[in-house]
Amino acid sequence: MNELNHLTIAAALQGLATKTFTAYDLTMACLMQMEKHRELNAFVTETQDLALQTAMNSDIRRAQGQAMGALDGIPLGIKDLFCTEGVLTTAGSHILDGFHPTYESTVSANLWKAGAVMLGKLNMDEFAMGSSNGTSYYGPVTNPWRRKGDNTRLVPGGSSGGSATAVAARMALAATGTDTGGSIRQPAAFTGIVGLKPTYGRCSRWGIVAFASSLDQAGPMCRTVEDTAIMLGVMAGYDPKDSTSVDLPVPDYRKAIEGGVKGLKVGVPKEYRLDGLSPEIAKLWEQGVAWLKEQGAEIKEITLPHTKYALPVYYIIAPAEASSNLARYDGVRFGLRVPGESLDDMYEQTRAAGFGKEVRRRVMIGTYVLSAGYYDAYYLRAQRIRALILKDFTDAFKDVDVVLTPSTPSAAFGLEEKFDDPVAMYLNDVFTVTVNLAGLPGISVPAGLDSRGLPLGLQLIGRAFDEETVLRAGRAIERAANFTAKPEGF
Amino acid sequence: MSLDQKQVKHIATLARIRVEDAELPGLVNELNGIMTWIEQLNEVDVTGVEPMAGVQSRALPRRADVINDGGDPEKVLKNAPDATHGFFVVPKVVE
Numbered sequence: 001m002n003e004l005n006h007l008t009i010a011a012a013l014q015g016l017a018t019k020t021f022t023a024y025d026l027t028m029a030c031l032m033q034m035e036k037h038r039e040l041n042a043f044v045t046e047t048q049d050l051a052l053q054t055a056m057n058s059d060i061r062r063a064q065g066q067a068m069g070a071l072d073g074i075p076l077g078i079k080d081l082f083c084t085e086g087v088l089t090t091a092g093s094h095i096l097d098g099f100h101p102t103y104e105s106t107v108s109a110n111l112w113k114a115g116a117v118m119l120g121k122l123n124m125d126e127f128a129m130g131s132s133n134g135t136s137y138y139g140p141v142t143n144p145w146r147r148k149g150d151n152t153r154l155v156p157g158g159s160s161g162g163s164a165t166a167v168a169a170r171m172a173l174a175a176t177g178t179d180t181g182g183s184i185r186q187p188a189a190f191t192g193i194v195g196l197k198p199t200y201g202r203c204s205r206w207g208i209v210a211f212a213s214s215l216d217q218a219g220p221m222c223r224t225v226e227d228t229a230i231m232l233g234v235m236a237g238y239d240p241k242d243s244t245s246v247d248l249p250v251p252d253y254r255k256a257i258e259g260g261v262k263g264l265k266v267g268v269p270k271e272y273r274l275d276g277l278s279p280e281i282a283k284l285w286e287q288g289v290a291w292l293k294e295q296g297a298e299i300k301e302i303t304l305p306h307t308k309y310a311l312p313v314y315y316i317i318a319p320a321e322a323s324s325n326l327a328r329y330d331g332v333r334f335g336l337r338v339p340g341e342s343l344d345d346m347y348e349q350t351r352a353a354g355f356g357k358e359v360r361r362r363v364m365i366g367t368y369v370l371s372a373g374y375y376d377a378y379y380l381r382a383q384r385i386r387a388l389i390l391k392d393f394t395d396a397f398k399d400v401d402v403v404l405t406p407s408t409p410s411a412a413f414g415l416e417e418k419f420d421d422p423v424a425m426y427l428n429d430v431f432t433v434t435v436n437l438a439g440l441p442g443i444s445v446p447a448g449l450d451s452r453g454l455p456l457g458l459q460l461i462g463r464a465f466d467e468e469t470v471l472r473a474g475r476a477i478e479r480a481a482n483f484t485a486k487p488e489g490f
Numbered sequence: 491m492s493l494d495q496k497q498v499k500h501i502a503t504l505a506r507i508r509v510e511d512a513e514l515p516g517l518v519n520e521l522n523g524i525m526t527w528i529e530q531l532n533e534v535d536v537t538g539v540e541p542m543a544g545v546q547s548r549a550l551p552r553r554a555d556v557i558n559d560g561g562d563p564e565k566v567l568k569n570a571p572d573a574t575h576g577f578f579v580v581p582k583v584v585e
Binding site for chain 2: 098246346348464
């Protein structure tokens with residue numbers, strides 16, 4: 001029973017159903033891989049005992065012939081932004097020191113109800129603010145991939161960097177992520193896995209530590225499009241505890257993926273052909289177009305004229321919402337407290353000690369753009385341009401069914417690069433952030449390797465609540481790309 | 491328009507984050523770098539465009555006006571850095 005941790009969810013479910021191996025064996029294989037590769041720093045907390053106990057319970061249910069859930073016995077990693085009852089939840093921040101939630105997030109509760117096994121809590125950029133996992137209080141995560149003939153340690157992307165590394169390094173069969181500006185899709189692209197950001201409202205945000213509430217969405221990170229469809233089906237659904245979650249039936253996503261793309265209208269936005277776009281990324285994008293065409297799709301050039309404003313709009317709206325959401329970290333109700341001479345002094349000292357540099361930067365930007373005298377000029381203007389960005393997509397989707405773009409402007413970069421200039425780091429999300437502003441579903445699918453042997457992804461964007469088409473087109477890219485490369489040694 | 495040290499100090503106070511004077515020059519540079527990059531939004535014509543707070547335009551759902559949670563002070567206080575007799579403890583705020 002070697003290397004069970006290399007199985008896809010679909011294959012593992014089959015092996016469990018035919019009693020070829022047990023959930024205990026499968027979980028043990030993952031736990032051993034986690035132990036072997038601790039130097040990657042993917043996990044903040046490992047929950048071995050809980051994992052083995054849950055796996056055994058799944059095996060007992062199966063032996064007794066009880067009803068099995070859609071993910072029964074499947075070991076998963078959970079991003080440390082999801083509150084897990086009784087298990088340390090840090091959001092990658094010092095300010096949540098020792099926080100053991102007394103409740104379970106809806107999305108993780110849905111996974112446990114379906115029989116899934118929790119391996120532990122995954123490292124991430126602090127409060128999901130970052131594109132490298134470099135802002136975590138718990139230290140950076142290393143990407144299992146290396147450039148050919150070069151031992152430089154690379155970032156896994158972020159903010160869901162621990163999730164991406166855990167899945168790519170075969171520690172977990174899949175993981176949860178969250179995506180506010182690209183935090184699922186960019187790390188998925190950097191580590192050669194599939195990552196899907198669902199439509200805003202598709203998954204409940206209840207119990208997920210809030211960053212920017214009008215943009216945040218949970219989603220799956222997996223090794224195949226089929227696994228992504230299985231995970232999404234369990235994570236998604238209406239939740240009365242999240243007033244923005246939408247009361248729509250959850251389709252059978254797995255059934256949708258093999259439909260093919262014959263006759264599908266695929267839009268290629270000309271504004272994404274940035275000046276200075278790397279020739280390798282441009283080539284991969286053309287290859288993606290050719291793959292979909294060969295399978296019968298109809299390709300159309302489209303225009304999304306406000307694309308270039310999406311990142312600056314995001315860097316007003318997200319910090320504004322964050323400054324409001326992060327006001328709750330006051331040293332009174334949970335986490336870190338640094339004593340002070342007065343209440344205000346305690347607040348200021350606690351927040352200075354508890355927030356890292358990037359979080360402090362964004363809270364201050366947010367505070368500024370919401371402050372008297374600047375609110376109209378910055379915040380309201382950004383919200384108006386956000387409406388124009390949504391309108392760009394609404395207009396485009398009158399003519400096309402799905403949009404194809406690169407996932408990221410580059411492959412994974414070195415652990416020591418891009419930290420001096422915040423704006424250079426922000427540009428990582430240039431292709432993904434529009435999707436959050438418009439609230440649409442987007443998937444990144446591994447599509448090839450660059451000349452230095454690093455994975456690159458292609459992104460597909462769909463209409464609101466049309467994850468089925470996104471998955472179906474993603475499957476077509478996956479089928480054509482036939483991406484079987486693995487990081488060396490994994 | 492660019493931010494100076496006095497403004498950045500004021501923003502830090504509004505955000506309740508202690509910033510030491512020695513950190514100010516670096517922080518002023520970083521924030522100005524970001525705000526300068528954001529200035530490009532001024533070139534967009536937004537005449538007649540309504541601001542968009544979120545992607546859902548429908549009215550928020552309502553629930554029945556009944557008590558459906560609460561009565562669990564131990565759970566609420568469980569993660570407090572300091573709590574006693576069923577209350578959060580904070581520094582004295584009234585002289």
